[in-house]
Amino acid sequence: MSKLSARASKVPSSPIRKLVPLAMAAKAAGKTVYRINIGQPDIETPDSFWKAVHEYPSKVLAYGNARGLPGYVEELVKYYGKAGIDVRPDNIVVTTGGSEAIVFSMMAVCDPGDEIIVFEPFYPNYNGYAAMSGAILKPVTTDPKKGYHLPEMAEIESAISDRTRAILICSPNNPTGTVLTRGEIELIAKIAEKHDLYVISDEVYREFIYEGVHTSVLHLPELEGRAILLDSISKRFSACGGRIGCVVSKIPELIDTIWRMAQARLCPPTVEQVGAEAVLKNLPEKYFIEMKEEYRKRRDIAMEELGKIEGSFCKTPAGAFYIMVRLPVDSIEKFAEWMLTDFDLDGETTMIAPGPGFYASSDKGTDEARLAYVLREKDLRRAIHILGEGVKTYNKR
Amino acid sequence: MSKLSARASKVPSSPIRKLVPLAMAAKAAGKTVYRINIGQPDIETPDSFWKAVHEYPSKVLAYGNARGLPGYVEELVKYYGKAGIDVRPDNIVVTTGGSEAIVFSMMAVCDPGDEIIVFEPFYPNYNGYAAMSGAILKPVTTDPKKGYHLPEMAEIESAISDRTRAILICSPNNPTGTVLTRGEIELIAKIAEKHDLYVISDEVYREFIYEGVHTSVLHLPELEGRAILLDSISKRFSACGGRIGCVVSKIPELIDTIWRMAQARLCPPTVEQVGAEAVLKNLPEKYFIEMKEEYRKRRDIAMEELGKIEGSFCKTPAGAFYIMVRLPVDSIEKFAEWMLTDFDLDGETTMIAPGPGFYASSDKGTDEARLAYVLREKDLRRAIHILGEGVKTYNKR
Numbered sequence: 001m002s003k004l005s006a007r008a009s010k011v012p013s014s015p016i017r018k019l020v021p022l023a024m025a026a027k028a029a030g031k032t033v034y035r036i037n038i039g040q041p042d043i044e045t046p047d048s049f050w051k052a053v054h055e056y057p058s059k060v061l062a063y064g065n066a067r068g069l070p071g072y073v074e075e076l077v078k079y080y081g082k083a084g085i086d087v088r089p090d091n092i093v094v095t096t097g098g099s100e101a102i103v104f105s106m107m108a109v110c111d112p113g114d115e116i117i118v119f120e121p122f123y124p125n126y127n128g129y130a131a132m133s134g135a136i137l138k139p140v141t142t143d144p145k146k147g148y149h150l151p152e153m154a155e156i157e158s159a160i161s162d163r164t165r166a167i168l169i170c171s172p173n174n175p176t177g178t179v180l181t182r183g184e185i186e187l188i189a190k191i192a193e194k195h196d197l198y199v200i201s202d203e204v205y206r207e208f209i210y211e212g213v214h215t216s217v218l219h220l221p222e223l224e225g226r227a228i229l230l231d232s233i234s235k236r237f238s239a240c241g242g243r244i245g246c247v248v249s250k251i252p253e254l255i256d257t258i259w260r261m262a263q264a265r266l267c268p269p270t271v272e273q274v275g276a277e278a279v280l281k282n283l284p285e286k287y288f289i290e291m292k293e294e295y296r297k298r299r300d301i302a303m304e305e306l307g308k309i310e311g312s313f314c315k316t317p318a319g320a321f322y323i324m325v326r327l328p329v330d331s332i333e334k335f336a337e338w339m340l341t342d343f344d345l346d347g348e349t350t351m352i353a354p355g356p357g358f359y360a361s362s363d364k365g366t367d368e369a370r371l372a373y374v375l376r377e378k379d380l381r382r383a384i385h386i387l388g389e390g391v392k393t394y395n396k397r
Numbered sequence: 398m399s400k401l402s403a404r405a406s407k408v409p410s411s412p413i414r415k416l417v418p419l420a421m422a423a424k425a426a427g428k429t430v431y432r433i434n435i436g437q438p439d440i441e442t443p444d445s446f447w448k449a450v451h452e453y454p455s456k457v458l459a460y461g462n463a464r465g466l467p468g469y470v471e472e473l474v475k476y477y478g479k480a481g482i483d484v485r486p487d488n489i490v491v492t493t494g495g496s497e498a499i500v501f502s503m504m505a506v507c508d509p510g511d512e513i514i515v516f517e518p519f520y521p522n523y524n525g526y527a528a529m530s531g532a533i534l535k536p537v538t539t540d541p542k543k544g545y546h547l548p549e550m551a552e553i554e555s556a557i558s559d560r561t562r563a564i565l566i567c568s569p570n571n572p573t574g575t576v577l578t579r580g581e582i583e584l585i586a587k588i589a590e591k592h593d594l595y596v597i598s599d600e601v602y603r604e605f606i607y608e609g610v611h612t613s614v615l616h617l618p619e620l621e622g623r624a625i626l627l628d629s630i631s632k633r634f635s636a637c638g639g640r641i642g643c644v645v646s647k648i649p650e651l652i653d654t655i656w657r658m659a660q661a662r663l664c665p666p667t668v669e670q671v672g673a674e675a676v677l678k679n680l681p682e683k684y685f686i687e688m689k690e691e692y693r694k695r696r697d698i699a700m701e702e703l704g705k706i707e708g709s710f711c712k713t714p715a716g717a718f719y720i721m722v723r724l725p726v727d728s729i730e731k732f733a734e735w736m737l738t739d740f741d742l743d744g745e746t747t748m749i750a751p752g753p754g755f756y757a758s759s760d761k762g763t764d765e766a767r768l769a770y771v772l773r774e775k776d777l778r779r780a781i782h783i784l785g786e787g788v789k790t791y792n793k794r
Binding site: 001002004005006007008011012013014017038040041042043044045049050053054055056059060061062063064066096097099100103107108109110111112114125127128129131132134165196197198225226238239240241242243251253254257260261263264265266267268269270271272275 | 398399401402403404405408409410411414435437438439440441442446447450451452453456457458459460461463493494496497500504505506507508509511522524525526528529531562593594595622623635636637638639640648650651654657658660661662663664665666667668669672
């Protein structure tokens with residue numbers, strides 16, 4: 001075989017996927033598997049989305065605008081306005097999911113070998129986008145004991161080199177649920193200014209906030225010349241399969257670059273954009289309030305149940321729908337596998353996402369797991385109860 | 398502003414887009430503009446697609462499989478079987494449009510600075526994918542007088558260097574309509590074998606053949622270890638806005654790489670995949686026969702009308718729905734602009750895609766234009782008649 005690129009070997013397999021064959025085997029063997037390992041919400045996509053899709057008016061599924069359907073972009077402008085983010089249509093390029101928004105942004109600011117500061121633990125797919133774009137992620141570790149909030153300025157700066165092009169933040173955070181304070185975003189702004197860096201901000205969980213308020217990078221006037229906001233409807237409107245995201249920035253040259261990349265891939269999916277436009281047009285006032293209430297309830301249930309697992313540790317996260325929890329096991333990866341292969345409680349077990357996949361540093365996260373509270377109350381309680389029983393049995397084996 | 402990447406400046410604006418503001422101005426001034434500049438078919442997307450979309454059964458638009466919905470992949474296997482391409486589900490990764498299939502393939506075989514041989518004129522978006530992946534396109538020019546068929550082996554080989562990783566072909570061709578013979582694909586296979594290269598084959602116009610038969614890279618057993626087939630439903634099922642394509646290859650390591658890239662971006666659009674699956678499941682026997690008849694008729698009309706333009710030249714293309722034509726003008730780019738800004742025939746004008754955008758060599762295509770015969774008979778005749786009148790008036794001005 002002719003050799004593949006060096007890049008080919010750098011694109012990682014999703015660490016969350018590794019357990020999938022074991023979960024399938026457990027299921028085939030008759031076990032019920034509670035999946036709190038991935039962030040697939042069980043909430044229904046809004047009716048307005050389905051109504052628009054079901055009534056899609058044209059007979060020809062034509063190319064849309066490379067920047068997004070103009071009607072959808074107009075709705076996005078209004079949506080951001082309500083979030084205190086004052087943008088115009090020419091600040092927005094609609095992308096095929098938040099994924100494309102990230103990879104386009106990395107490509108726009110980094111040449112191969114250039115570096116991006118990330119705070120670990122972080123969303124593992126960032127590794128894939130970095131491998132594809134040739135960017136190198138430089139991790140700065142956050143501390144579970146401090147609720148995974150940012151470290152001191154000096155510690156962040158120590159990771160910056162002359163190849164550093166950007167700082168990547170995610171708030172509310174996947175996998176930790178941490179919500180950065182305005183002070184923390186101001187700190188990032190200060191560092192970016194001092195070292196002439198872009199700030200790439202993944203804000204797909206904007207509405208999932210249970211304490212405090214969300215600060216967007218575009219809330220800070222001093223960041224306007226550096227901020228690249230990444231977004232997606234996947235979680236917000238429970239439309240993960242729609243693949244509709246966007247890049248928002250007030251830097252004309254950056255948006256022009258993203259637009260040129262967008263032209264090459266022609267357009268984002270048309271039918272789902274029409275659905276997303278309808279959702280924004282018809283969003284009930286109480287939509288986010290109800291969604292937030294539901295997830296806050298689930299978070300509190302998860303924290304309550306986790307509190308019963310002796311030796312576990314986590315601070316209550318303020319946002320998203322994840323909890324990064326320390327569990328008293330020797331190896332979280334072995335434990336997560338064992339839960340699927342060797343353990344059950346009355347025929348049921350729980351699937352978690354092991355911590356190391358969320359770290360770039362090789363020795364980190366070995367006793368941490370990410371839990372997604374995407375199940376309804378009864379199932380969520382049961383899933384975490386089983387997890388606790390699993391820990392006990394695992395440590396006695 | 399912090400500097401953007403060097404890559405950012407290399408991603409070209411679509412050359413076809415440049416004329417769009419002029420067309421909009423012409424339209425705003427009351428002119429009718431016949432758009433034979435882009436390959437947006439006017440054919441209806443099959444009813445089965447819309448039926449499946451309108452009846453999409455779930456209430457939650459969840460993530461699909463990163464490799465594509467299993468049911469759709471099964472249908473693809475059957476579809477390829479009917480085209481004489483014997484593949485299994487594990488040879489396929491569904492992508493977000495043919496665009497993603499190309500950029501993933503380039504990333505899989507090329508590191509930044511590696512080279513890919515392309516035959517010019519070629520589809521301009523290849524430039525964008527190359528810029529994003531860091532691959533460098535090395536053009537080998539084909540001759541209008543030979544119907545844009547491949548040059549001799551030695552001429553192709555002269556473009557190969559020690560950085561060459563692949564040969565990219567497109568048959569039936571966009572923009573020339575040329576269909577490569579089996580002998581030509583065998584020549585490519587011979588060169589690939591001799592120089593240890595991959596063969597990336599864009600076959601999205603597979604069914605659009607009016608003379609002869611289609612030869613796929615996967616029809617040649619000797620190419621199985623080198624062939625990467627790129628595909629899309631955009632033209633085949635007139636579903637350009639659906640963004641459903643795929644990579645097909647019998648090279649396990651290549652498919653594994655594409656799959657890992659696919660994992661990072663999570664999944665292709667779900668609703669459109671369900672539509673595409675329904676189309677393949679319910680495709681009437683006569684679908685491609687009727688489509689081919691319609692386009693063959695249009696091609697013949699276009700050729701007939703082009704024959705009336707004195708000084709124009711083109712051989713009758715055997716496939717796709719494009720004609721690359723030489724027109725007797727000093728600068729095709731100036732002429733194409735002038736058609737929109739200064740010319741009309743009874744309030745109507747024609748929009749074409751200037752040739753230079755389809756060439757990587759800087760001095761080529763200056764008297765060529767690509768025409769897409771995507772209009773119905775009456776409009777197509779009128780569009781080309783206007784083009785001919787435009788040429789006469791332009792040369793007399």
